[in-house]
Amino acid sequence: MERLETHGCFGGTQEVWKHASATLGCEMRFGLYTPAHDPGERLPVVYWLSGLTCNEQNFITKAGAQAHAARHRVIVVAPDTSPRGEGVADDPAYDLGQGAGFYLNATQAPWAAHYRMHDYVVTELPALIEAEFAASDRRSIMGHSMGGHGALVAALRHPGRYRAVSAFAPIVAPAQVPWGEKAFSAYLGPDRTAWAEWDATALLAGAAERLPILIDQGEADSFLEDQLKPWILTEEAARLGHPVTLRRHPGHDHSYYFIASFLADHFAHHAAALQG
């Protein structure tokens, strides 16, 4: 492990680390915000999953998260969005390959060799964080767009592993929208029965716990009607009695200006669950 950046921030420290990931077979970077804490103290961890084209920098530089993390005394871990590097398969499109890992475990060539972001985010990264930093095993997860999809799927597939889950403008039903159809076809192959394991809406019926889901969605989001369609999830949740709070915000788009505007509420929601 190597620390690439360190910055004092809201009384704590914003760092960027690089490490060799066994799961992904490449070097990976992640952002780590640690609030001020006592020696030996262990703080809960919020995992943030970013959207298409992002790396570990977007959330830590643009969202204003550190103020909330410091106030609630939680660590924030923000990984990259895919495996990276010259030996890692890629595609010229922004929505496939590097920067577009979709937080799943790929089964198809050439992706299966490295693209195992689900296992990385759910298993390898928390083990590293809890071993090397001032982190307890109390975890929660949130994300944006493709990362909102990743957060919902991680929580739904692993009951008990996260104490809270929320998302900004998530892809709630990737198997039913163009971004997801393209990525799943490449990473998982044409058999759509394999897709259901990576689709939050499809996972909802079999969920072993009814962890409440908080979603914020901007109504001026240019991806709302074609790619996001949060009503697909809320209708299924209503049918099943799964608690979902969807807040729709006029005038807000898909940008970090939208995320920053409502991030305080997400941190309050997570902190209550992490510290309860």
Add this chain to the structure above:
Amino acid sequence: MERLETHGCFGGTQEVWKHASATLGCEMRFGLYTPAHDPGERLPVVYWLSGLTCNEQNFITKAGAQAHAARHRVIVVAPDTSPRGEGVADDPAYDLGQGAGFYLNATQAPWAAHYRMHDYVVTELPALIEAEFAASDRRSIMGHSMGGHGALVAALRHPGRYRAVSAFAPIVAPAQVPWGEKAFSAYLGPDRTAWAEWDATALLAGAAERLPILIDQGEADSFLEDQLKPWILTEEAARLGHPVTLRRHPGHDHSYYFIASFLADHFAHHAAALQG
């Protein structure tokens, strides 16, 4: 004028505008945050001046300013740091030419043709803002590094024009440090008597009002000892009885992580003066 961006943000709107500047003889961009307000209402304006290499994007994407502006109900205007474009003189170095206007009016070729950032920031831009947007004539000014220098000089040269002034890691005595010596030599020529008009420390003795100055400075700032030297200003201020509050913060560097950490205090300081 053309609006290039608009984003809902903390109940208001973050925009980016482009306009033809008569003062600078080129097209200029600025960020404009406007909180929610009633029709016909006029809000005070905080001007933010960014540092070397920045444009109108850095502050609006990285500082978390909109939360504070919304809370205090003030407009925030963030201009670019120099004239721009193919017809505008430039230099390959990061600390001269485009991206490094130093908020002064140049007198030397080839810079004098366009480099009049002081007049642009102090006169042309406020006139535009107050004519075209929901802005009152209550103004304050703050900035970072080169922009901290710009804010201090603007306030000291124009008594009564700003109700508050503050800075993050400002260049307080450009005539005495390498960044300033290089830029002033190019923009103003070798006669150092002309430099005093653009040096906050040199201007302090002749200041017609004793507007209090708030400065935050990180102690882990790699430019502190060679380029910033805030003690040059505080020693002169102490001699003159000019009120300066300098807060030094261990572990904080020159980045936006530092700015974000203390920006709430600056907005509170400015809002009290703007609304008092």
